[in-house]
Amino acid sequence: MLRIAATLPWVPLSAWTAADAQPSTATLARVRPGEPGWPSAAAWQQLSRRTNGRLSVIDSPLMACRATPAAAECARLFSAVKNPYFISDHPALTQTLCWVDAWTSMPSIFVVAARETGDVVAAVDFAREHRLRLVVRSGGHSYQGTSNAPDSLLVWMRGMNAIEMHDAFVAAGCEGSAAPQRAVSVGGGALWAQVYDAVSTQAGGYVQGGGCLSVGVAGLVQSGGFGSFSKRYGLASSSLLEAEVVTADGEVRIANACTHPELFWGLKGGGGGSLGIVTRLTLRVHELPDDFGAVNLTIRAKSTPAFRTLIGMVLGFYAEALMNPHWGEQIRLRRNNTVQVSMVFQGLTRSQAQAVWQPLRDALAQAPDDFEVDFAPLAIISTSAREFWSPTLMKRALGFLRTDDRPGAPKTNVFWPGDQGQAGQVLHAFQSAWLPAALLQPEQRDALADALFAASRHWPVSLHVNKGLAGAPDEALAGARDTAMNPDVIDAFALAILGTEGPPAYPGVAGHEPDVALARRQAEAVGRAAAELRRVAPDTGAYLAESNFFEPNWQQAFWGANHARLQAVKLRYDPDGLFCVHHGVGSEAWSADGFTRLA
Structure with missing residues (x-):
């Protein structure tokens, strides 16, 4: 192992060796390489044996680029990270490379590439016993930088990606109190593209997951989880029937409504990453509709006053025709006085969807001097729901779906073109806020339209209507109430998102540095836009998976009244704070880098 370390110049020799002092039993501080208590080479070898050789030093191509930025391999790397599956398959990389003035993706020292639950148990026990910083990564999509940390031990879940269908699942301990139901069990490292393929394309069912196909299943469910059709099926976490989780004491627990x-x-x-490491999830499988569809159009206002009028028209139309289980995804308000609609629908035929949009089309047609509408022939389309995520030749040819272009890549490695911008991105700013449905009432709608118009003068605003559950069925609302999510999501008609990012770049790599000055200017603009929305929704929460790294009152914003209950769960299952992530439950007790206990 020492010989291996010698071939990796960016990994200090101290990473493999320890000082004479033994680890303390009280975790007041975690240890770094070279400090007293850092595990000896023999200890690391023992962990390697416990995990069947699945422990290794992380070989970071980004660190190599810092040393040789002009190398051809470096140029290829910054091109390759535009493929989200290339990132998923490398333990040193995360989907976001950095957030300017917030965090930079830094590789762990060691990684356990878990293949079975016992590997996770061994890593957890080792980190606890040696007071190590522990990081968990599945899909690596965390905007908050929680999928990485320097000087840490990484538990990489990507290899635990098995998928199993159940025709009549009953959670352990719930026999006699719960009816069998169709379900799917997935490993803690599975990505949504593979799960949709197994459940929908192959088995003709529907599981509520994420819209971005390269997102990890476990991370999305633990964050609450929204997908394109959440207005109909609710939160992904509401469909969780059971989870196998390794807690901080190294125990494997089965958690469901009857056990834990x-x-x-x-x-x-x-x-x-706050309560334990989820190694398997079992999710409810819903009935799959016959068809899914999409609406894509752009409306351009020919003057600034007309754009303000257009915003009011769109809000009224949404309140009357679209705030129901049939519709999801996004309405974007641009600074160039355009409204871009990128929405999906279920439970409707294409002709029915066209009829829904006809009143707005008619209203816009009556004001040709004010509005110009791009209603292309394919503006409203539908497809078999069973083939929605399938990479058919036609979808690939028309650019509706993209595939992993690496030789030999699995055919299920697919992603939507609109999500490619997230791969290898450098975040400049990101904020979110749930907008209460009460703002759509006639007496408040003008104030909302004014706020959205004012915000759009500073930065574009995206209304993710599938990420607010107002208008969802009672079953979806009841499911959301039985989660840890901020209750604001139940009464919200949309999640407003304001974000900005740059292309792949990395600090310290000459020729590939982030544009810091641009990032700071754009962050200020996003802040001004968000402030306009807060005028009409001052006390609303934010979605923890898509939120501001600098959220000032994050406990209230992410969980509202549920935060106190979450703290009790944290204290019971992780009293020593082994699991610590930025703005995670219990992170108040630790320094920003997660190494020093504050109280």
Whole structure:
């Protein structure tokens, strides 16, 4: 192992060796390489044996680029990170490379590439016994930087990606009190593209997951979880029936409504990486509709006053025709006085969807001097729901779906073109806020339209209507109430998102540095836009998976009244704070880098 370390110049020799002092039993501080208590080479070798050789030093191509930025391999790397699956398959990389003035993706020292639950148990025990900083990564999509940390031990879940269908699942301990139902069990490292393929394309069912196909299943469910059709099926966490989780004491626990119910509740929206490591999830499988469809159009206002009028028209139309289980995804308000609609629908035929939009089309047609509408022939389309995520030749040819272009890549490695911008991105700013449905009432709608118009003068605003559950069925609302999510989501008609990012770049790599000055200017603009929305929704929460790294009152914003209950779950299952992530439950007790206990 020491010989291996010698071939990796960016990994200090101290990473493999320890000082004479033994680890303390009280975790007041975690240890770094070279400090007293850092595990000896023999200890690391023992962990390697316990994990069947799945422990290794992380070989970071980004660190190599810092040393040789002009190398051809470096140029290829910054091109390759535009493929989200290339990132998923490398333990040193995360989907976001950095957030300017917030965090930079830094590799762990060691990684356990878990293949079975015992590997996770061994890593957890080792980190606890040696007071190590522990990091968990599945899909690596964390905007908050929680999928990485320097000087840490990484538990990489990507290899635990098995998928199993159940025709009549009953959670352990719930026999006699719960009816069997169709379900799917997935490993803690599975990505949504593979799960949709197994459940929908192959088995003709529907599981509520994420819209971005390269997102990890476990992380999304623990964050609450929204997908394109959440207005119909609710939160992904609401469909969680059972989870296998390794807690901080190294125990493997089965959490469901009957066994460890408080831990089960906390896993449903309490945030990934805070309560334990989820090694398997079992999710409810819903009936699959016959068809899914999409609406894509752009409306351009020919003057600034007309754009303000257009915003009011769109809000009224949404309140009357679209705030129901049939519709999801986004309405974007641009600074160039355009409204871009990128929405999906279920439970409707294409002709029915066209009829829904006809009143707005008619209203816009009556004002040709004010509005110009791009209603292309394919503006409203539908497809078999069973083939929605399937990479058919036609979808690939028309650019509706993209695939992993690496030789030999699995055919299920697919992603939507609109999500490619997230791969290898450098975040400049990101904020979110749930907008209460009460703002759509006639007496408040003008104030909302004014706020959205004012915000759009500073930065574009995206209304993710599938990420607010107002208008959802009672079953979806009841499911959301039984999660740790901020209750604001139940009464919200949309999640407003304001974000900005740059292309792949990395600090310290000459020729590939982030544009810091641009990032700061754009962050200020996003802040001004968000302030306009807060005028009409001053006390609303934010979605923890898509939120501001600098959220000032994050406990209230992410969980509202549920935060106190989450703290109790944390204290019960991780009293020493082994699991610590930025703005995660219990992170108040630790320094920003997660190494020093503050109180």
